[in-house]
Amino acid sequence: MKKILLAPSILSANFSILGKEIKNVLDAGADIIHFDVMDNHYVPNLTFGPMVLESIRKFNISCPIDVHIMAKPVDTLIPLFAKAGATFITIHPESTYHLNRTLDLIKDYGCKVGIALNPTSSIDVLDYIIEKLDLILVMSVDPGYPKQKFIFNVVKKISKIKKKIRLSKREIYVSVDGGVKMCHIYSLLKAGTDIFVMGSYIFRNSNYQFVIKKIREKINSFYIKK
Numbered sequence: 001m002k003k004i005l006l007a008p009s010i011l012s013a014n015f016s017i018l019g020k021e022i023k024n025v026l027d028a029g030a031d032i033i034h035f036d037v038m039d040n041h042y043v044p045n046l047t048f049g050p051m052v053l054e055s056i057r058k059f060n061i062s063c064p065i066d067v068h069i070m071a072k073p074v075d076t077l078i079p080l081f082a083k084a085g086a087t088f089i090t091i092h093p094e095s096t097y098h099l100n101r102t103l104d105l106i107k108d109y110g111c112k113v114g115i116a117l118n119p120t121s122s123i124d125v126l127d128y129i130i131e132k133l134d135l136i137l138v139m140s141v142d143p144g145y146p147k148q149k150f151i152f153n154v155v156k157k158i159s160k161i162k163k164k165i166r167l168s169k170r171e172i173y174v175s176v177d178g179g180v181k182m183c184h185i186y187s188l189l190k191a192g193t194d195i196f197v198m199g200s201y202i203f204r205n206s207n208y209q210f211v212i213k214k215i216r217e218k219i220n221s222f223y224i225k226k
């Protein structure tokens with residue numbers, strides 16, 4: 001059984017003790033940290049930048065970090081986040097005029113390449129860029145805020161994306177982001193999800209060990225049932 005990865009979105013963490021929050025979710029069994037960058041332009045909200053990422057790395061956090069950039073223009077931010085310690089850099093195709101160039105920039109700076117697709121965005125773009133990708137982040141809410149309602153038709157979209165990945169014969173993670181709760185896990189696994197981004201569902205709970213254990217049990221029970 002391949003390992004399904006859990007990626008808490010720190011958008012819902014307590015920012016006044018961010019380093020500690022990250023350590024706590026990692027100790028509780030999280031695999032990747034999801035770092036949501038918002039610019040009040042591409043999305044109507046404002047979060048954190050490369051300096052915050054750098055301070056997280058200096059706090060001895062060495063796990064993979066997926067920097068999900070919801071900002072436009074995006075190219076100038078890529079070197080900054082790469083130098084600050086990003087593992088994956090995931091961008092939206094609408095945030096750049098020249099997508100090949102932007103994806104190449106991420107790779108040239110030594111990061112893994114991610115593309116984020118909004119709920120209503122077509123998956124056709126993948127036909128032109130799939131050979132450059134390490135991760136496809138399927139948005140299950142319109143980007144901009146935590147705690148939104150999961151849009152269920154993305155489950156079908158994930159199945160279609162998975163078919164394209166199989167045809168490409170490449171190793172590409174499919175990650176789902178936005179409004180994910182326990183009740184969505186089986187459908188998302190069935191569709192082929194590899195990484196679950198979960199923000200408010202994890203951080204609203206005061207006991208991260210407990211909530212992450214419950215999520216893992218749910219995932220494992222899907223494979224036992226099969």
Ligand code: DX5
Binds near residue numbers: 068144179201
């Ligand atoms: C939305 C962000 C998500 C979000 C996830 O724009 O990209 O990562 O914060 O948080 P929840 O799980 O609360 O939807």
Ligand code: ZN
Binds near residue numbers: 009034036068177197
């Ligand atoms: Zn995100």
